[in-house]
Amino acid sequence: MTNSTTGHREGTRGPARFSTTNLRDVALHARVSPATVSRVISENPSVRPETRERVLASMAELNYVVNGLARSMTGRGSRAIAFLVNNMVGPTFAEIATGVEESTSASGNRVTMLTTHGDPDRELELLIQMCEQRAAAVLLVGATPTDASFTDRLHRYSELLASVGAQLVLCGRPEDPALPDVASVYYDNYGGTLSSTRHLIHLGHRRIIFHGAATNHTTAEDRLRGYRDALHEAGIEVAEDLIIPDAFNVREAQERMDNILAAGTKFSAVVGVRDEAAVGAIRALRKRGVSIPDDVSVVGFDDVPFMEDLTPSLTTVRAPYRQIGKLAGELAVAAGSDLHKVLPVELQIRESSAEARIS
Amino acid sequence: MTNSTTGHREGTRGPARFSTTNLRDVALHARVSPATVSRVISENPSVRPETRERVLASMAELNYVVNGLARSMTGRGSRAIAFLVNNMVGPTFAEIATGVEESTSASGNRVTMLTTHGDPDRELELLIQMCEQRAAAVLLVGATPTDASFTDRLHRYSELLASVGAQLVLCGRPEDPALPDVASVYYDNYGGTLSSTRHLIHLGHRRIIFHGAATNHTTAEDRLRGYRDALHEAGIEVAEDLIIPDAFNVREAQERMDNILAAGTKFSAVVGVRDEAAVGAIRALRKRGVSIPDDVSVVGFDDVPFMEDLTPSLTTVRAPYRQIGKLAGELAVAAGSDLHKVLPVELQIRESSAEARIS
DNA sequence: TTGTATGCGTTATCAT
DNA sequence: ATGATAACGCATACAA
Numbered sequence: 001m002t003n004s005t006t007g008h009r010e011g012t013r014g015p016a017r018f019s020t021t022n023l024r025d026v027a028l029h030a031r032v033s034p035a036t037v038s039r040v041i042s043e044n045p046s047v048r049p050e051t052r053e054r055v056l057a058s059m060a061e062l063n064y065v066v067n068g069l070a071r072s073m074t075g076r077g078s079r080a081i082a083f084l085v086n087n088m089v090g091p092t093f094a095e096i097a098t099g100v101e102e103s104t105s106a107s108g109n110r111v112t113m114l115t116t117h118g119d120p121d122r123e124l125e126l127l128i129q130m131c132e133q134r135a136a137a138v139l140l141v142g143a144t145p146t147d148a149s150f151t152d153r154l155h156r157y158s159e160l161l162a163s164v165g166a167q168l169v170l171c172g173r174p175e176d177p178a179l180p181d182v183a184s185v186y187y188d189n190y191g192g193t194l195s196s197t198r199h200l201i202h203l204g205h206r207r208i209i210f211h212g213a214a215t216n217h218t219t220a221e222d223r224l225r226g227y228r229d230a231l232h233e234a235g236i237e238v239a240e241d242l243i244i245p246d247a248f249n250v251r252e253a254q255e256r257m258d259n260i261l262a263a264g265t266k267f268s269a270v271v272g273v274r275d276e277a278a279v280g281a282i283r284a285l286r287k288r289g290v291s292i293p294d295d296v297s298v299v300g301f302d303d304v305p306f307m308e309d310l311t312p313s314l315t316t317v318r319a320p321y322r323q324i325g326k327l328a329g330e331l332a333v334a335a336g337s338d339l340h341k342v343l344p345v346e347l348q349i350r351e352s353s354a355e356a357r358i359s
Numbered sequence: 360m361t362n363s364t365t366g367h368r369e370g371t372r373g374p375a376r377f378s379t380t381n382l383r384d385v386a387l388h389a390r391v392s393p394a395t396v397s398r399v400i401s402e403n404p405s406v407r408p409e410t411r412e413r414v415l416a417s418m419a420e421l422n423y424v425v426n427g428l429a430r431s432m433t434g435r436g437s438r439a440i441a442f443l444v445n446n447m448v449g450p451t452f453a454e455i456a457t458g459v460e461e462s463t464s465a466s467g468n469r470v471t472m473l474t475t476h477g478d479p480d481r482e483l484e485l486l487i488q489m490c491e492q493r494a495a496a497v498l499l500v501g502a503t504p505t506d507a508s509f510t511d512r513l514h515r516y517s518e519l520l521a522s523v524g525a526q527l528v529l530c531g532r533p534e535d536p537a538l539p540d541v542a543s544v545y546y547d548n549y550g551g552t553l554s555s556t557r558h559l560i561h562l563g564h565r566r567i568i569f570h571g572a573a574t575n576h577t578t579a580e581d582r583l584r585g586y587r588d589a590l591h592e593a594g595i596e597v598a599e600d601l602i603i604p605d606a607f608n609v610r611e612a613q614e615r616m617d618n619i620l621a622a623g624t625k626f627s628a629v630v631g632v633r634d635e636a637a638v639g640a641i642r643a644l645r646k647r648g649v650s651i652p653d654d655v656s657v658v659g660f661d662d663v664p665f666m667e668d669l670t671p672s673l674t675t676v677r678a679p680y681r682q683i684g685k686l687a688g689e690l691a692v693a694a695g696s697d698l699h700k701v702l703p704v705e706l707q708i709r710e711s712s713a714e715a716r717i718s
Numbered sequence: 719t720t721g722t723a724t725g726c727g728t729t730a731t732c733a734t
Numbered sequence: 735a736t737g738a739t740a741a742c743g744c745a746t747a748c749a750a
Contacts, residue, residue: 016434016730020493020523022743033721038745048719063522068491069431070743073726074374077428078488080471088457091450091664098447101474110492111472112439115460129437132427133469134379163422164379279668305450305663309638311670374726374745381727392737397729407735429727432742436728 021062030058041066072134078108079136081332084126086118086142091304092321096141096171099325100332107333109136120153127157130166137167137332143219144173151178158182167335171328172321173218175340183331183339185324189219192317192345193226196299197271199315199347201234204356205269205297211257211281212247212273223273223301242267253280261288268296268356275300275307275316282310282352293354303348312351319345380421389417400425431493437467438495440691443485445477445501450663451680455500455530458684459691466692468495479512486516489525496526496691502578503532510537517541526694530687531680532577534699542690542698544683548578551676551704552585555658556630558674558706560593563715564628564656570616570640571606571632582632582660601626612639620647627655627715634659634666634675641669641711652713662707671710678704 023041027034032055039047040055047055058064071077081104085093101111112130116123130138138161144150154168158179161168170176170184193210200208210227214220224243231238244260247253253276260267261284272278278300282292290296292312300307300316307314320343327341382400386393391414398406399414406414417423430436440463444452460470471489475482489497497520503509513527517538520527529535529543552569559567569586573579583602590597603619606612612635619626620643631637637659641651649655651671659666659675666673679702686700 016742020743023745024743034744035722035746036720039720042745046719051719063518065487065490065519065523067432067493067743068488069428069436069493070726071491071745072428073426073432073728073743074745075726076374076745080469083472088453088460090453094447094449094453097472098474101447101472105474108488110439110488113442113456113460113470113472115457115464128424129427129467129469131424132430134426134428159422160424164424279665283668304665306638306665306669309642309669310665374724376726379727382729383727393728394730394738395736398736401729405735410735426727429742430729432727432744433729434742 020067021064022067023064026055026058026062026064029062030055078110080110080112080130080133081329082112082114082126082130082135082138084114084116084123084138084140086116088113088115092172092302092319093142095321096325096328099322099327100139100171100329101325102322103326103329104333109333120149124153124157127160131160131164134164135166137169139169139171139328139332140173141171141328142173143217144170145216146218146221147216151176154179154182167332169328169331169335172324174222174342181339183328183335185328185331185341185343187319187324187343188345189222189319190226190229192301192319192347193223193271194230195226195345195347196301196315196317197227197230198234199349200269200271200297200299200353201230201236203269203297203353204358206236206356207239207242207267208269208271209242209244209260209265209267209281210271210273211244211253212277213243213245214248214273220273227271241265247272247277247280248274250276250280250283253277254283255280257281257284258287261285261290269353270296270298272298272300275302275304275314278314278316278352279310282314293352295357297353297356299353308348308350310352315350315353316348317345318348319343379426380423381426382423385414385417385421385423388421389414437469439469439471439489439492440688441471441473441485441489441494441497443473443475443482443497443499445475447472447474451531451661451678452501454680455684455687458681458686459498459530459688460684461681462685462688463692468692479508483512483516486519490519490523493523494525496528498528498530498687498691499532500530500687501532502576503529504575505577505580506575510535513538513541526691528687528690528694531683533581533701540698542687542694544687544690544700544702546678546683546702547704548581548678549585549588551660551678551706552582552630553589554585554704554706555660555674555676556586556589557593558708559628559630559656559658559712560589560595562628562656562712563717565595565715566598566601566626567628567630568601568603568619568624568626568640569630569632570603570612571636572602572604573607573632579632586630600624606631606636606639607633609635609639609642612636613642614639616640616643617646620644620649628712629655629657631657631659634661634663634673637673637675637711638669641673652711654716656712656715658712667707667709669711674709674712675707676704677707678702 174186175184247256303318533545534543662677
């Protein structure tokens with residue numbers, strides 16, 4: 001525990017040594033050369049058992065712990081996998097993280113969690129930091145802006161990472177056509193709302209609200225597109241006043257829906273861009289005495305925990321977040337031949353969606 | 360980008376160099392000494408502006424990125440904070456992680472997420488790995504076993520971490536009397552069920568089920584203790600047949616409650632050890648046509664998202680998970696004078712608990 | 719089987 | 735203001 005400076009420090013130049021015991025200390029204590037200690041650590045068979053025992057004893061006695069950073073410098077160490085996310089909130093995040101950990105921990109990699117809080121400057125800063133740490137890969141997790149400046153940023157990130165041999169993986173974001181070498185794992189957001197909206201149309205609904213539209217994120221854009229196309233193919237005109245923006249979280253969604261009801265807008269169904277949007281809508285509807293699904297049908301997206309415990313249970317789209325993380329992790333540690341994956345989603349039909357009343 | 364081996368490699372001994380450009384490459388390119396480049400990087404003022412410009416230009420041209428691992432070897436680099444958790448599931452985990460990130464990222468620390476899956480061997484393995492990485496601190500997050508072997512393990516961990524100068528922080532776990540030097544951030548599990556059970560008693564309930572008892576985790580133990588004491592102080596005898604084990608997740612809790620109902624056990628209220636236990640109970644009760652709260656009152660613990668959106672909304676105990684993480688992070692980067700904190704919880708009274716029927 | 723020497727990329731010290 | 739050099743802790747090629 002105590003670290004008697006072991007006297008092998010002649011000059012005063014260079015950095016001061018750490019207070020931890022190092023390989024040389026062990027070597028001196030076991031009266032062997034540092035190389036032999038190294039061999040014992042790396043389980044090199046060409047060490048006499050007797051010698052190994054003595055070294056192991058010294059290691060134990062001195063509380064020796066290999067310095068992984070020094071080891072990494074020789075290219076031998078384990079590397080980090082950076083998990084860059086806007087915020088660590090929501091169950092989807094935890095699911096993706098679990099998947100990543102699942103596929104990367106086996107190979108001795110560590111997952112470093114970093115939050116950008118939606119700040120591009122911070123994002124770049126963290127990315128550089130992980131380059132400095134010589135991360136094996138950086139995962140950009142979750143929906144990201146679709147503006148041109150993001151592609152520019154991505155281009156810059158890609159170059160930066162390439163210069164230190166790190167893999168860039170987009171996780172929950174589609175392939176960027178301009179950057180085909182950047183790996184990506186996406187899921188079928190478009191198909192999700194396509195099928196949930198089709199489901200509502202099939203039940204006889206015609207005036208369907210899209211709750212939580214946003215034009216600056218891939219996820220929201222694709223989900224809106226699915227909604228639009230479902231209406232189109234059924235020959236229903238898309239009423240722009242039924243496409244409601246700014247309803248991302250529960251509170252916002254509730255407020256927006258309250259305004260819609262106050263304005264007297266007519267509709268018989270709601271497609272929430274996320275479950276949170278659907279729940280917010282339900283809160284507002286219920287407060288006004290609107291019955292679900294008798295008066296209005298509601299569907300969500302994500303199938304976060306407890307959606308089936310609502311009354312009525314929420315019809316929603318389940319995305320394989322765990323699997324997404326797992327695949328992203330696999331691409332991170334060993335990018336294969338196909339760098340781009342898109343996973344299917346599945347409509348979970350429950351009680352919150354029912355046949356439209358004959359109006 | 361391409362890395363022409365820069366000729367300064369005379370012997371063939373030692374490790375091969377990385378393919379990344381290093382400080383020496385920059386020095387050669389800018390025709391200065393490595394020391395000068397280092398000075399530019401560390402923004403040492405004693406560099407002629409003209410020289411600095413030349414160096415910066417070379418750095419940009421060669422795509423130079425400092426090697427954080429090498430820097431760490433001199434004691435200058437940022438360190439990691441290990442976040443060891445059983446599983447990255449549940450909203451509580453995300454909240455705690457957010458708090459940790461909040462308080463540690465400012466000082467340039469990175470949070471490394473590691474999952475033990477409840478395996479002690481794996482836990483030790485990961486702990487050693489983080490010692491090797493010279494982590495600044497290791498956070499043991501979430502409820503942990505209360506058996507004696509755990510204290511032994513903790514003792515071992517503590518020694519191991521001390522030998523590399525890392526701080527050990529228990530997060531969501533009480534101080535271990537045998538190890539007062541190990542930092543801890545806990546919250547009032549005991550007080551939570553004490554007040555929720557008192558609340559039920561105050562409403563006239565006498566036969567109250569504790570759903571999800573476990574005797575091997577601090578969290579579960581303390582919550583059960585709060586329940587017991589609330590009954591004691593009200594002069595109500597604790598009926599052991601109302602203390603139901605093995606109802607940790609929703610499915611288990613539902614099955615257990617179903618058995619209880621099938622057996623015809625009489626009770627008018629349920630204290631869930633977690634919200635999941637409460638929700639499982641509600642599912643089973645509802646399937647049998649039992650009305651909540653008219654026939655049976657139900658309370659939970661944690662206040663995970665959407666508990667207020669259930670019908671009826673769930674009475675539960677809110678714990679400040681975010682704050683717990685934040686404090687744990689603070690203890691991790693700079694352990695202050697008081698190493699042990701216990702945060703209060705707050706009862707959220709909603710619709711799932713109501714007056715007992717006169718029986 | 720073991721020891722010696724050297725290099726990984728950076729920073730700090732001393733000398734100029 | 736800049737350069738030469740030694741250290742941080744470990745791993746490996748080569749010699750013995």
